[in-house]
Amino acid sequence: MYRTYNPGWIEVICGCMFAGKTEELIKRMRVLEYAKKRVVAIKPTIDNRYSEEMIASHAGSFVKCVCVETHDLASIEKYVNDKNVDAVVIEEVQFFDEGIIEICEKLAGSKKRVICAGLDTDFRGEPFKVMASLLAKAEFITKLSAVCCVCGAPATKTQRLINVKPAKYDDPIILVGASECYEARCRRCHQVEK
Numbered sequence: 001m002y003r004t005y006n007p008g009w010i011e012v013i014c015g016c017m018f019a020g021k022t023e024e025l026i027k028r029m030r031v032l033e034y035a036k037k038r039v040v041a042i043k044p045t046i047d048n049r050y051s052e053e054m055i056a057s058h059a060g061s062f063v064k065c066v067c068v069e070t071h072d073l074a075s076i077e078k079y080v081n082d083k084n085v086d087a088v089v090i091e092e093v094q095f096f097d098e099g100i101i102e103i104c105e106k107l108a109g110s111k112k113r114v115i116c117a118g119l120d121t122d123f124r125g126e127p128f129k130v131m132a133s134l135l136a137k138a139e140f141i142t143k144l145s146a147v148c149c150v151c152g153a154p155a156t157k158t159q160r161l162i163n164v165k166p167a168k169y170d171d172p173i174i175l176v177g178a179s180e181c182y183e184a185r186c187r188r189c190h191q192v193e194k
């Protein structure tokens, strides 16, 4: 039987919204399944957009996962601390508490393949702290781009619109009673009101 030496590592899939991060994550999980590898997928409970207990892409693909509260890092360790688990997949990793960084390092150190996906920056273009650290510590990085809604150029930024106007830098993350949406935009078309 073939045995490949597996030192463990961290790979990160990042980018703005609508760049296909979840599709890429699901694709990597499927390839691992073809190889009969044991994969545990985790996502924060904050993300209920399409379905619970599933990682679902905008394009309609989905895979099973376990949902964990963003601060409940002990549960993650419980799910993945099994020497038979080959790979750990974490979706929307930017939402987890900062302790997730150490967990990823520990998992990689125990010969697991760790695949994290998430937004690298918020709607203001500022880095998510968890993602910035993971990108610095990862062995492999894939930064995906979308298509700018305004001019069609490659988009790397998430535009937040509130009642059709660009959101202000200091707007709270949750605005009750406002109609809110997000678009992918390029550097030139991305707008944040000061």
Ligand code: ZN
Pocket: 148, 149, 150, 151, 152, 153, 185, 186, 187, 188, 189, 190
């Ligand atoms: Zn543009």
